[in-house]
Amino acid sequence: MSEPAEFQHRRRIQRDLSRRGFLTTTAAGATAMAADMGQINALQSAAVTQQLKQQGTRVILLWLAGGASQFETWDPKPGAKTGGPFSAIPTSANGVHISELLPELARRMQHTAIIRSLNTKVADHGGGASLMETGRLRDPGLDFPDLGAVVARELGRLDSSVPDYVSLYTSTEGRRKGTSGILGARYAPMFLSDNMIPLNLAQLDAVSTVDHKDRAALRDVFAKQFSKHRNNAAVDSHMSAYQRVRGLMASEQLFNVENEPADVRARYGPTQFGEQCLIARRLCEAGVPFVKVARAWWDSHGQNFETHQELCADLDHSMSVLLDDLNERGLLENTLVLTLGEFGRTPRINASLGRDHFANAWSCSLSGYGVRGGVAYGKTDAEGNTVVDGEASSADLFATVLQALGIDHEHEYMVGSRPIPMADFGASPIDEVLA
Amino acid sequence: MDETDTPADTAAEQAVVSSVKISRSFALPGAVFCVTEGDEQSQLYFGSSDFGIYRIDSDAEKPAPEPVSDSRHESYVTGLVRSGDTLVSGSYDGSLIWWDAESGDVRHRVQSAHEKWIRRLAISPDGSTVASVGDDMKTRVWNAKTADAIATWGGYELTTPHGYPSMLYAVAFSADGKWLATGNRTGKVIVRDSATGRVEATLEAPVMYTWDPKARRHSIGGIRSLAFSSDSQLLAVGGMGLVGNIDHLGGASRIEVFDWQSGKQRYEIEDTKLKGLVEQLKFGPDDEWLVAAGGDNGGFVSVYDGAEGTLLAQEKAPMHVFDFQLSDDGSKLRAVGFERASVVEIA
Numbered sequence: 001m002s003e004p005a006e007f008q009h010r011r012r013i014q015r016d017l018s019r020r021g022f023l024t025t026t027a028a029g030a031t032a033m034a035a036d037m038g039q040i041n042a043l044q045s046a047a048v049t050q051q052l053k054q055q056g057t058r059v060i061l062l063w064l065a066g067g068a069s070q071f072e073t074w075d076p077k078p079g080a081k082t083g084g085p086f087s088a089i090p091t092s093a094n095g096v097h098i099s100e101l102l103p104e105l106a107r108r109m110q111h112t113a114i115i116r117s118l119n120t121k122v123a124d125h126g127g128g129a130s131l132m133e134t135g136r137l138r139d140p141g142l143d144f145p146d147l148g149a150v151v152a153r154e155l156g157r158l159d160s161s162v163p164d165y166v167s168l169y170t171s172t173e174g175r176r177k178g179t180s181g182i183l184g185a186r187y188a189p190m191f192l193s194d195n196m197i198p199l200n201l202a203q204l205d206a207v208s209t210v211d212h213k214d215r216a217a218l219r220d221v222f223a224k225q226f227s228k229h230r231n232n233a234a235v236d237s238h239m240s241a242y243q244r245v246r247g248l249m250a251s252e253q254l255f256n257v258e259n260e261p262a263d264v265r266a267r268y269g270p271t272q273f274g275e276q277c278l279i280a281r282r283l284c285e286a287g288v289p290f291v292k293v294a295r296a297w298w299d300s301h302g303q304n305f306e307t308h309q310e311l312c313a314d315l316d317h318s319m320s321v322l323l324d325d326l327n328e329r330g331l332l333e334n335t336l337v338l339t340l341g342e343f344g345r346t347p348r349i350n351a352s353l354g355r356d357h358f359a360n361a362w363s364c365s366l367s368g369y370g371v372r373g374g375v376a377y378g379k380t381d382a383e384g385n386t387v388v389d390g391e392a393s394s395a396d397l398f399a400t401v402l403q404a405l406g407i408d409h410e411h412e413y414m415v416g417s418r419p420i421p422m423a424d425f426g427a428s429p430i431d432e433v434l435a
Numbered sequence: 436m437d438e439t440d441t442p443a444d445t446a447a448e449q450a451v452v453s454s455v456k457i458s459r460s461f462a463l464p465g466a467v468f469c470v471t472e473g474d475e476q477s478q479l480y481f482g483s484s485d486f487g488i489y490r491i492d493s494d495a496e497k498p499a500p501e502p503v504s505d506s507r508h509e510s511y512v513t514g515l516v517r518s519g520d521t522l523v524s525g526s527y528d529g530s531l532i533w534w535d536a537e538s539g540d541v542r543h544r545v546q547s548a549h550e551k552w553i554r555r556l557a558i559s560p561d562g563s564t565v566a567s568v569g570d571d572m573k574t575r576v577w578n579a580k581t582a583d584a585i586a587t588w589g590g591y592e593l594t595t596p597h598g599y600p601s602m603l604y605a606v607a608f609s610a611d612g613k614w615l616a617t618g619n620r621t622g623k624v625i626v627r628d629s630a631t632g633r634v635e636a637t638l639e640a641p642v643m644y645t646w647d648p649k650a651r652r653h654s655i656g657g658i659r660s661l662a663f664s665s666d667s668q669l670l671a672v673g674g675m676g677l678v679g680n681i682d683h684l685g686g687a688s689r690i691e692v693f694d695w696q697s698g699k700q701r702y703e704i705e706d707t708k709l710k711g712l713v714e715q716l717k718f719g720p721d722d723e724w725l726v727a728a729g730g731d732n733g734g735f736v737s738v739y740d741g742a743e744g745t746l747l748a749q750e751k752a753p754m755h756v757f758d759f760q761l762s763d764d765g766s767k768l769r770a771v772g773f774e775r776a777s778v779v780e781i782a
Contacts, residue, residue, distance in 0.1 A: 066651075066682075081465070081485070085511040085527040085552070173650040270598045272652065297651035302684040302731065309570075310599040310653045349484075351732045351755040351773040352684045352711075353466065 057334050057369055057405050058284040059151050061292040062277075062319060064311075064341035065174045066299035067128070069355050071345070072099050072308040073315075074363035075116045075380060082347035082383040085305060093374030101312035104320035110374050111323055111332065112367040113433035117378025117390040118397065120343065123357040125174055125299075128342030133178065135398025136424035142415065143181035147401065148290040150422060152180075152187040154407045155289040162251050162288050163190040168276045170194070171296035178292065182415050189292070196279060197255040254282050267321050274318040281325050284335055298341065302352035315339070323367060336404055337367040340397075347384045361387045364397065370404030372435045395427035403429040452724050452738045452781055455748040460777040461498045464489070467771040468757045469515040469555070471522070473536070476762050480536065481771050482512025482524050488534065493769050493778055504539030508532065514556030516565055518579040523565050525553035531567060533582050543582035549573060554604045559612045559629065566615055566629075568603040574617050576629070588632045590625050591617075595654060597646055605673075607661040616670055616695075618658030620644060624672055626695050636698060640691045643674035647681050655681040659729070662716040664741070670695040671725055673713030676705050684711040684731035692725070692744060702744040709735035709749060714757050714772075719765040719781075726781065728770055730755035736768065736779050752777055 069084075076099040077083035088097040091109035098106055098114070105112070122128045122137075130138055133146040145153070148165040156164030167189035169175045180187040192198060207215075257265055257278050268274040273295045280291040295315065300307035319339070326332040344362025345355035361380045367373070378390030392400075399409035402422055409423035421427075465484035472479060477494040486507040489500040503522070514525035521542065522534040529551060533543035549569030557566045558579060565577045572591040577584055595601050605618040608629060615629040624638040646654045660673035669692055676687035688711055690704040711731030718725050722741045729735065734752030736759075739745060754775040759768050768779040 079486075085484070087510065087528075171650060171652045295652075297653070297682070299651075299682045301682045303655055306602070306655070307653055309602075313600055349466070351730070351734075353755075353773075354683075 056157075056287060056289060057155055057336070058288065058331070059147075059155075059290045059401075059405065060277075060280045060284060060322070060335060060337045061147065061290070062315070062337065062339045063169075063292055063294040064298050064315070064339055065129075065169070065171070065294045065296035066125070067341045067343045067345055067357060068298040068311070068315075068339075069300065069304060069308055069345035070116070070361070070363040070380075071347070071355070071384060072101055072305070072312060073339075074098055074114045074365060074376075075384060076100075077382065077384050080383045082349065082385070084349065091374075093376075096374060096376045099312070101308055102316045104316045108320055108323050108367075111327070111371070112365050112373055113371045113375040113377060114363060114365050115377050115390075115392055115397065115400075115430065115433060116363045116380055117387040117392050118344070118359075118362045118364060118394075119387050119391050120359045120362075120394045123343050123359040125342055125357075128357075128359060129174070129176055131394045132340055132342055132397075133176070134181075135395050135427070142420065143179065144420070145181040145183045145187065146178050147398065148178055148189055148292055149180035149183050149187040150402070151290040151405065151407075153183050154402075155405065156187070157287075160287065162254070162283070162286050164288065165189040165290045165292075166283055166288055167191045167292040167294070168196065168279065169292075169294040169296070170196070170272060170276070171294070173297045173299075175294075175296075182413060182420070192255070196257075196276065197252060251286070254286055254288075255279055257282075264325075267325070269317055269321070271314050271318065273314050274321070277318045277322040278325075281322060281329075281331075284326070284331060285329065300345065301350070301354040301356055304345065304349070304353060304355040326368065332368045334369050336369040336371065336401070338401065339365045361385060366401070366404065366433060370406070370435050372433055375433050377430055377432045390430070390432075392430055393427070395424035396430060399423035399427035399429040400433060404434055452719070452747045454780075454782050455736050455738055455750040456780045456782070457736075457750055457752065457777045458780050460753050460775055461493075463491075463771060463774055463776050464500055466511070466757070466773050467776070468511060468513045469524075470758045470760055470769065470771045471515050471517045472760050472769075473517070476760070476767070476769075479760065479769055479771070479776075480515060480517065480522055481758075481776075482508075482515045482526075484511045486510060486512060486526070488512060488515065488522065488524055488539075491776070493776065498776070502539070503534060503536070504541070506532075506539070506541055510552075513552070513554055514567065516556045516558035516579075518558060518562040518565070521580060523556060523558070523577075523579065525549075525556045525567050525569075527552040529553060529569065531556075531565075531577065531582070545577075545582055545584075548575060548577075552602075554602065555606050557606045557608050557615070559608050560610060561612055564629070566606050566608065568606040568617055570600065570602045572601060572603050572619070574603070574606065574615070574627075576615075586632050588627065590634065591619050591623065592621075595621055595644075595646070597648075597654065599654065602657060605658050605661045607663060609663040609667040610665045611667055614663065614667060616661045616663065618661050618672060618674075620654070620657035622656075622658060622674075624658065624661070624670070624693075624695075626670065636695050638670070638672070638693050638695060638698060640672050640674070642676055642691075643672070643689060645675075645678040645681055645686065651681050653681065655684070656686070656712075659712050659714050660716040660727075662718055662725070664718045664722040665720075666722065668694060668696070669701060669718075669722070669741075671716045671718070673716045673727055673729070675710075675712045686710060688713050688727065688729060688735065688737070690716065690725070690727055690739070690744070704739055704744045704746075706737060706746070706749075709733075709737065709751060711735070711755070714755075715759050717759075717761045719761070720763075724765075726759075726761060726768060728752065728756035728759050728768070730772070734770075734772055736770065738781060748781075750779065752779075
């Protein structure tokens with residue numbers, strides 16, 4: 001499965017160039033971009049979208065909370081004792097078959113790489129979620145940031161006026177807020193649970209929009225006078241914080257899908273997950289580097305097949321529309337869309353026609369930016385009990401995602417004098433799924 | 436009636452059933468969703484999750500399943516009925532197959548009998564017609580010998596009120612063959628004139644469907660079984676009560692009995708002792724009792740008073756029961772389920 005070293009080297013150089021280009025462009029254009037989020041609808045114009053496309057990379061993580069079955073999604077085993085009742089269907093990628101429960105995604109497989117060989121070993125909800133969120137086992141002495149915080153740190157802009165990391169988790173089961181750990185609160189997610197529109201962002205009723213703008217302008221005048229002859233990081237930081245708060249207040253409208261045309265909303269469909277995928281697109285379009293949309297709850301100990309008929313229908317439709325929408329706006333080439341959960345489900349079907357927790361041989365998907373679409377990497381045995389080719393750990397997946405984004409997974413954060421690599425020690429990106 | 440007796444005590448004293456006992460159990464290949472009798476009531480045919488149809492002598496010293504044919508469906512076999520020497524099977528693959536019960540030869544195959552999973556079959560008492568229900572939310576009627584399609588009826592929404600695919604699980608003929616009842620995931624029952632398809636009654640049993648809007652955001656349940664009384668006046672509807680944690684089949688086993696022509700519920704049963712789905716139901720001789728079987732990770736066989744729903748006798752089954760056949764005299768129930776079969780004595 002390995003490719004020639006020369007090709008790998010060339011690809012790394014291309015990525016490095018791309019990364020440098022991104023940073024240069026970002027420095028020049030970030031302040032102007034989305035500075036006034038009250039004008040969000042202007043972002044729908046092709047010209048602005050084109051500008052955005054050149055400025056940044058984004059990630060949408062579709063978190064399949066509770067653990068989706070690999071048999072009923074990316075690694076079907078029709079006819080096997082463990083395979084369940086569903087058939088496998090061909091996809092737009094030659095030779096790649098997925099579950100019949102994902103017909104729309106099958107038609108878009110050219111955008112998607114599947115990894116079928118995750119062996120992550122941890123099969124309890126809390127431990128599995130932590131492992132897959134951070135790419136490493138818990139370390140009592142180290143609060144490692146999750147993927148969203150790492151991406152926010154690496155791809156977010158210091159002067160950004162939109163959130164760097166937004167996490168939507170509406171269901172209560174398995175709800176996790178995410179953590180920025182050692183990176184600090186600056187990269188913690190804006191976490192939305194009960195309401196899809198953030199609370200406490202709205203302008204007070206007692207303050208009119210005119211008054212609000214006047215106050216901001218007056219503050220700017222004083223602040224500029226104060227900072228005129230002071231080249232001081234603390235002053236800059238203070239200014240940046242105000243700019244950021246102003247942007248966050250205006251970003252309230254980003255979360256309101258009623259600002260979208262009716263036909264776009266109809267396209268995403270009536271489900272909550274569909275609506276949240278639409279919000280994710282709006283946030284990415286506005287420059288938010290990392291959006292997590294959790295779809296709970298896939299923990300199908302009983303009635304696994306009925307559960308997946310419901311949840312896969314939701315995933316298939318919502319994710320397909322999301323990919324199409326991103327693609328039509330030119331954003332898919334800058335946006336990586338992941339499906340991942342804490343683990344997969346057992347090959348053994350239990351007496352309640354359910355499947356239980358299983359982390360030894362399961363699947364995830366990567367679509368869009370940085371991904372070689374139409375690829376199914378890794379292999380499990382005929383009944384899906386073990387990985388027989390291309391075994392990948394959570395650290396390998398973490399490294400793969402970072403590499404897809406053009407981030408050096410071996411880069412180290414220093415915690416005191418302790419170097420901590422972004423992807424855990426020994427992690428190796430899966431080059432076969434990288435563009 | 437003694438002044439200290441409770442109604443339940445009185446019902447038990449008067450009941451013709453006081454015990455349910457599993458006399459033997461044996462292994463089966465895979466999850467077995469459907470069973471029908473041969474000429475001898477001990478001879479059973481069943482359909483399995485390994486896509487095959489089998490026969491077995493349940494009275495044999497060591498019952499051994501024997502494939503009826505080398506041919507198989509392409510997914511789980513979920514419905515099986517017999518008309519004379521013909522078996523008709525239905526599957527999640529959407530097809531119906533007419534088999535020679537003896538040789539296993541395929542007589543007819545309707546590849547796309549339903550556009551989605553077939554959930555169950557029922558055969559009219561005279562053996563002339565087969566009814567099938569599937570997740571395309573259609574009820575279809577077939578000639579039991581020729582495989583000709585006779586009628587197709589709708590009446591159900593394709594999706595649940597929450598926007599997800601619905602399912603049509605249950606179908607049953609009345610004892611006189613005049614009525615056909617069907618039941619779906621959200622608790623809707625339609626009773627039709629089996630000859631004309633005219634809708635005679637629509638009943639609602641919404642407690643059978645649990646939608647969890649907050650914690651897990653999907654659903655579980657549905658009407659899984661239907662049975663008419665022998666006089667066709669009552670219709671028993673089986674499923675599961677509301678579930679707290681829908682990761683599991685943790686709801687009470689639930690039965691609602693309707694005087695279906697008036698639309699009035701006669702009584703309801705919520706059994707929290709042995710939980711899970713009521714997968715199959717039958718009224719006993721003279722409708723004096725009603726037997727239900729199903730389960731969660733385990734299984735149960737329960738007998739209730741036919742007039743009031745009082746529990747008369749109950750037994751844990753060694754497997755989740757998906758289907759059973761009840762002997763003509765009501766003394767013996769042959770149940771199939773998850774990897775096992777049991778013979779149950781009713782006395």
